Structures are given as structure tokens and as C-alpha cells.
Amino acid sequence: MSPVESGTVEETTLTPDVQWWQSAVIYQVYPRSFADGDGDGVGDLAGLTARLPYIASLGVDGIWMTPFQPSPQLDQGYDVSDYCGVDPLFGTMEQFDALLELAHSLGLRILLDVVPNHCSSEHPLFQQALAAGPGSQKRDMFHFVEGSDDDVPPNNWQSVFGGRAWSRANPESLTDTDWYLHLFSAGQPDWNWRNPAVGDYFDGVLRFWFDKGVDGLRIDVAHALFKAEGLPDSPSAGGVVDGLRSNPQVSDQEEVHEVYRRWRTLAEKYEPHRLLVGEVNLEPARAARYTRADEMQQAFAFAFVKLGWDPAAWAAAGNELEAARRLHGATPTWALENHDIVRSVTRFGGGELGAMRARAALVALLGLPGPAYLYQGQELGLPEVDVPLECRVDPMWARGGVCRDGARVPLPWIADAALNHGFSLAEPAIAFQASEPWLPQPADWGTHAIELQQEDPESSLALVTKALEMRRLLWKSEVFGPNDGGSWRVEAGNLLICERSADFFVAVAMGTEPVKLPAGTVLLSAAPLAEDGWLQPDNAAWVLRR
Numbered sequence: 074m075s076p077v078e079s080g081t082v083e084e085t086t087l088t089p090d091v092q093w094w095q096s097a098v099i100y101q102v103y104p105r106s107f108a109d110g111d112g113d114g115v116g117d118l119a120g121l122t123a124r125l126p127y128i129a130s131l132g133v134d135g136i137w138m139t140p141f142q143p144s145p146q147l148d149q150g151y152d153v154s155d156y157c158g159v160d161p162l163f164g165t166m167e168q169f170d171a172l173l174e175l176a177h178s179l180g181l182r183i184l185l186d187v188v189p190n191h192c193s194s195e196h197p198l199f200q201q202a203l204a205a206g207p208g209s210q211k212r213d214m215f216h217f218v219e220g221s222d223d224d225v226p227p228n229n230w231q232s233v234f235g236g237r238a239w240s241r242a243n244p245e246s247l248t249d250t251d252w253y254l255h256l257f258s259a260g261q262p263d264w265n266w267r268n269p270a271v272g273d274y275f276d277g278v279l280r281f282w283f284d285k286g287v288d289g290l291r292i293d294v295a296h297a298l299f300k301a302e303g304l305p306d307s308p309s310a311g312g313v314v315d316g317l318r319s320n321p322q323v324s325d326q327e328e329v330h331e332v333y334r335r336w337r338t339l340a341e342k343y344e345p346h347r348l349l350v351g352e353v354n355l356e357p358a359r360a361a362r363y364t365r366a367d368e369m370q371q372a373f374a375f376a377f378v379k380l381g382w383d384p385a386a387w388a389a390a391g392n393e394l395e396a397a398r399r400l401h402g403a404t405p406t407w408a409l410e411n412h413d414i415v416r417s418v419t420r421f422g423g424g425e426l427g428a429m430r431a432r433a434a435l436v437a438l439l440g441l442p443g444p445a446y447l448y449q450g451q452e453l454g455l456p457e458v459d460v461p462l463e464c465r466v467d468p469m470w471a472r473g474g475v476c477r478d479g480a481r482v483p484l485p486w487i488a489d490a491a492l493n494h495g496f497s498l499a500e501p502a503i504a505f506q507a508s509e510p511w512l513p514q515p516a517d518w519g520t521h522a523i524e525l526q527q528e529d530p531e532s533s534l535a536l537v538t539k540a541l542e543m544r545r546l547l548w549k550s551e552v553f554g555p556n557d558g559g560s561w562r563v564e565a566g567n568l569l570i571c572e573r574s575a576d577f578f579v580a581v582a583m584g585t586e587p588v589k590l591p592a593g594t595v596l597l598s599a600a601p602l603a604e605d606g607w608l609q610p611d612n613a614a615w616v617l618r619r
């Protein structure tokens with residue numbers, strides 16, 4: 074029974090000083106794989122615009138779009154050559170303006186990705202630096218360092234994508250013996266944030282998009298902008314692994330916080346204030362420092378991304394985040410999936426079991442204290458795809474062996490495989506065309522199709538829509554509030570509990586036998602209850618103590 078029917082929850086008006094983002098759920102769009110409006114097999118702005126009503130119908134508060142700016146697409150747009158444009162692959166600036174306007178009229182906020190750690194080697198400022206030669210001021214916008222020997226780079230840093238983090242600036246030249254730093258691929262040179270001109274340049278980028286009315290920014294590898302003075306060797310033996318964490322010289326330098334203080338001040342010059350959310354892949358106590366009152370408003374809590382179906386590990390991670398919240402007032406911003414992470418269905422065991430657990434994890438996620446992010450296709454329960462070797466395009470795969478393409482396969486809108494599951498729309502955006510998608514869709518993709526799930530009240534899509542509706546109601550009725558915390562524990566039978574407040578808890582059955590829930594009214598569950606008050610294994614519930 075829903076709380077509306079039972080009369081358990083009464084609606085009141087949301088306290089005016091609660092900011093929209095404190096209760097928000099944001100839907101991440103990976104434009105290449107969302108919907109293709111011009112029939113070239115690559116998703117684009119026209120396709121996304123045509124499908125905005127679908128996103129609005131989920132009941133989310135906004136969209137985070139991964140990069141669509143001009144780029145050689147070496148790292149699928151995370152190699153930006155013009156921060157204030159639109160790549161023709163995705164459309165035009167006029168199309169972006171129309172998208173923004175329609176999104177706002179549908180009540181959806183738009184967050185864009187900003188990539189301040191590195192740009193593309195095609196960026197004009199990098200090209201000018203290359204041309205200007207060793208010792209020039211133009212080279213000081215990046216990390217160019219003279220090297221004595223062709224084979225000995227300036228230090229031992231490794232690239233996140235594998236191999237060394239340095240390339241020769243001009244391998245053909247006998248006089249230009251500089252190397253340049255790239256923490257990712259050689260096509261992604263790192264900016265030198267110790268040069269104030271870089272900060273000024275990015276102020277301009279932020280203003281450009283904020284002036285247009287963009288509601289906020291997701292900040293790519295936000296903790297890596299500053300490198301240790303003098304670029305010393307990393308003491309870590311294995312080089313850079315695990316999201317840069319193991320190289321203290323490139324990660325979490327104190328100076329980086331100044332950038333976010335400056336950006337927060339800029340974001341608050343706008344009405345409504347713009348939102349900053351960071352990809353800060355650090356342990357919770359360090360990551361929380363990026364969301365102190367004068368820095369970003371949010372930083373992703375990827376706590377459960379690296380964990381299996383293990384209640385003790387979830388409780389420990391949850392309590393660690395709660396401790397960080399108490400220390401810095403940093404409410405976790407939950408995410409289980411994104412375009413870099415293996416889909417949760419697959420992480421949690423794959424097949425029927427993985428699908429059940431992913432549903433349970435979704436219910437848990439949306440009931441936890443804090444904002445949440447969903448990745449396109451997560452609402453459909455899409456599994457990771459084993460993309461055929463010859464079709465893989467991820468530079469990480471090419472350099473290091475880990476492949477992220479399996480989470481980036483174009484969405485199935487319709488069941489019909491002959492039409493490539495409706496991924497490509499034909500003008501005028503109502504018919505489909507069978508263009509070859511940029512990554513192949515697997516044979517069973519149609520079973521997950523949006524058109525089928527929209528008709529099925531038991532589908533993953535229906536569950537997410539229901540959870541989001543209930544979540545809004547609980548915020549309005551003040552069962553959920555901005556100051557809720559999370560007290561985590563594991564009860565008998567591996568029942569994971571997160572007490573959000575005296576009134577409400579989330580329960581996840583992570584054992585092998587049905588478990589009895591503590592007393593309360595079940596508002597929502599991922600699957601039907603075994604019997605009143607009992608959860609089957611791999612089910613999750615929201616429980617109101619009234």
C-alpha cells in the first residue's frame with residue numbers, strides 16, 4: 074500500500090531554505106549512446122532533445138551530460154579541443170540552446186561536464202605551446218619538462234590508462250627535448266594549474282555556460298588539477314592505479330581547494346546558484362573536504378561501486394561516509410553506476426541474480442540520505458555488454474587492458490533488432506532508421522527495451538519511477554530532510570539496515586534466507602514481500618516507523 078493510500082504520510086511544503094540539489098536525483102546522459110537524431114549511429118543533441126520527455130517522465134530533477142564539446146573523440150569527448158562549442162558530431166550550439174530551453178520547460182536542470190585537468194592535444198593553446206618551443210611562456214600553460222634522454226621521461230609517473238604519463242613534445246626534433254605530462258592518454262595534455270592564466274581561462278569557460286543558463290557542472294578528476302611542486306617521483310612502486318590515489322604527487326594537493334572556493338564564489342554570483350559536483354575519487358574523509366561550505370556542493374560517493382554483495386562491507390563504507398559527513402557536513406551524493414563503471418547487474422553476479430540485486434541496490438540508493446545520480450540504462454536494469462574485441466574503442470582498453478565500452482552500448486528504445494532498437498531516429502524524429510550504432514547492441518538487447526518496460530508494472534523502469542515518486546513525496550512530507558544521517562548496521566541473517574532518521578530506514582536482505590524486518594510500514598520494496606514483514610534474499614525495502 075502506498076503512503077498516500079494508507080494516509081501514513083502527509084504532504085507539507087518543503088522548507089524554503091532547502092536547496093533543490095539536496096533532495097535531487099540526477100540522470101546521467103552519455104549523449105553518444107542515448108539517442109541518435111540524425112541517423113549516423115552516434116547519439117546526439119537532436120536525439121536527446123527528442124527524448125527529453127522520457128527523462129522527465131522518470132521524475133528525476135535534472136540531467137548531467139557527459140562532454141559534447143569539440144574533440145578528436147580519442148577519449149569519447151574527455152579530450153576537449155574547444156570548451157565553449159559543440160562538436161558537429163553532436164550538433165550545433167543552436168540545438169544545445171533549444172535543448173536547454175525544452176529541458177527547463179519540462180522542469181529538468183542541466184549539468185555539463187567540465188574537464189579542467191587536461192584538454193585535447195588539438196586544443197589551440199596546446200598547439201601554440203608546441204609551436205612556441207622550449208622555454209616559452211606558452212609552454213607554461215602545460216607541464217613541459219626538458220629531458221636529457223629520449224627514453225628517460227622527467228619522472229616515474231604512470232598514466233591512468235596505462236604506460237608512462239609523459240610523451241616527447243616533438244619526437245622529430247633534435248633541439249626540442251621537452252616532454253609533456255598527460256595523466257591519461259598522450260592526446261590529453263595536463264594543464265599547469267600553478268600558472269594563474271589557466272585559472273583565468275577556466276573562469277571564462279564557467280561563465281560561458283552559466284551565462285547560458287546551465288544549472289551546474291560535474292567536474293572531471295577534480296582532485297588531480299595540481300601536481301606537487303617540482304614534479305617529484307612518486308614513492309608508490311606500482312605507479313598510478315585506482316583513480317590516481319596511489320600517486321600522492323598528483324592527487325589531492327592542498328592548493329586544489331582554492332580552485333573550488335573560487336568556482337563556488339562564481340557559481341553563487343548567479344541566481345539560482347549554480348551547482349558543482351566533483352568526481353573526487355578519494356577515501357571519504359579526504360573527499361568530504363571538497364564539499365566544505367565554501368567549495369563544491371556535492372562530490373560523488375562511489376562507496377558501493379567497488380564492493381560485492383557484502384553487508385558488512387556496505388555497513389562499514391556507509392558508516393565511514395557518515396563519519397565524514399559529521400566532520401565536514403558533507404552529505405554523500407550516491408552513485409552506483411556511470412560510464413566508467415561495470416554495470417551493477419553484472420557486478421552483483423549477472424543474470425537473474427544480478428538483476429534482482431541491482432533492483433534492490435537501486436531501491437537502497439534512492440532511499441539513502443543524500444542526493445543520487447542514475448546512469449542512463451540503470452533504470453532498465455541493463456547488464457554490462459561484452460563488446461566484441463574488434464569493436465572496442467576505449468583508449469583505456471588500448472593502453473591498459475580495462476575496457477569501459479560495455480557500459481556505453483546504445484540504449485534499446487524498442488524491441489525490434491532490425492531497427493537497431495530504435496536508437497536512431499529519422500527526421501522528423503518520429504520514425505526509426507536502422508543505422509549501425511557506434512557500438513554493437515547484443516542479441517538480447519530487445520528484452521530490456523524501454524517500450525516493453527513502460528507497459529510492464531513489474532519492470533525495473535516501473536520500480537525506479539515509483540521510487541522516485543515516493544521519494545519526492547517523502548521530501549515534501551518532511552520524512553526525508555536535508556539533515557538526515559545514516560547509521561548502518563547488519564542484523565541477523567545478513568540484513569543490512571541504514572537508519573536514515575528516527576522515522577525511516579532502508580533494509581537490504583543480503584543473506585541466503587528470508588529475514589524479518591524490524592517493525593514498521595513497508596513503503597516500497599524491490600520485489601514483493603515474502604510475507605508480511607519478511608524480505609526474501611536480494612530484496613530491499615523502505616520502512617516507515619509509524
Ligand code: GLC
Nearest residue numbers: 148151188257293294412413
Ligand atoms: C573521468 C571520466 C572518464 C575519462 C577520464 C579522463 O574519469 O569519467 O570517462 O576517461 O576522466 O578525462
